[in-house]
Amino acid sequence: MEVFEAMSTCRAMRYLKTDEVSTDLIEQVITAATWAPSPGNSQGRDFVIVTDKEKIRTIANSIEGSMAARVASMDRPDKSHRLMLDGTEYLLKSLKSCPVLIFVCGKPIYPYGSPRESFVWSSIYPAAQNLILAARALGLGTVFTTFQGVAEPTIRETLEIPDDILIGCMIPMGWPERKFGPLNREPYDSVAHLNSWKGELRVYPPAQD
Numbered sequence: 001m002e003v004f005e006a007m008s009t010c011r012a013m014r015y016l017k018t019d020e021v022s023t024d025l026i027e028q029v030i031t032a033a034t035w036a037p038s039p040g041n042s043q044g045r046d047f048v049i050v051t052d053k054e055k056i057r058t059i060a061n062s063i064e065g066s067m068a069a070r071v072a073s074m075d076r077p078d079k080s081h082r083l084m085l086d087g088t089e090y091l092l093k094s095l096k097s098c099p100v101l102i103f104v105c106g107k108p109i110y111p112y113g114s115p116r117e118s119f120v121w122s123s124i125y126p127a128a129q130n131l132i133l134a135a136r137a138l139g140l141g142t143v144f145t146t147f148q149g150v151a152e153p154t155i156r157e158t159l160e161i162p163d164d165i166l167i168g169c170m171i172p173m174g175w176p177e178r179k180f181g182p183l184n185r186e187p188y189d190s191v192a193h194l195n196s197w198k199g200e201l202r203v204y205p206p207a208q209d
């Protein structure tokens with residue numbers, strides 16, 4: 001799949017089938033994640049991939065137990081909030097039967113000698129986005145999540161993640177139950193500033209008749 005098509009249709013996929021994902025496909029998305037840049041090419045990130053059903057159930061139950069009531073009580077002021085929060089509720093309920101959970105973790109190693117936490121996040125997120133786009137190109141659905149933070153002690157214990165490793169995000173992955181499609185995003189010319197904050201970027205003026 002062409003990269004622009006993958007990017008422009010890569011919705012957060014919270015509706016995932018329970019069907020297994022082959023090790024070969026998992027290896028492909030993790031390989032793509034390792035191609036991501038990092039500060040000084042320090043590559044201070046690791047991927048903990050969970051396919052063990054019992055471990056997934058333990059982690060999912062812990063997240064659902066802490067998050068479900070909180071999400072159920074959140075306001076849904078418009079359609080996009082409603083769709084997102086309905087999807088999140090569904091994901092919380094179905095996470096226990098998701099075929100793969102991927103935790104993108106980071107090591108505080110950069111700058112060498114006096115590592116700063118901000119550089120850990122700078123290593124985690126490009127890798128996570130590469131992973132998500134590679135999955136999309138292979139037809140797999142994923143969603144960035146940070147709500148795993150509510151279950152961090154359970155996750156650390158279940159997956160034996162050392163205390164000095166930060167857990168950046170959790171990416172559930174599986175075959176999509178819903179369609180990928182166009183994204184709801186601000187147009188580029190409302191966020192791009194050419195040569196100064198007041199500058200406008202219009203590379204492609206409307207064609208003249």
Ligand SMILES: Cc1cc2nc3c(=O)[nH]c(=O)nc-3n(C[C@H](O)[C@H](O)[C@H](O)COP(=O)(O)O)c2cc1C
Pocket residue numbers: 010011012013014084087088091143144145146147148183184
């Ligand atoms: C850093 C980050 C954290 C996120 N955390 C969560 C989360 O905890 N739970 C969740 O359901 N979605 C989470 N999301 C997904 C966003 O809600 C989603 O990408 C955004 O609403 C755009 O949705 P769309 O890609 O379907 O257009 C997160 C996304 C990012 C980038």
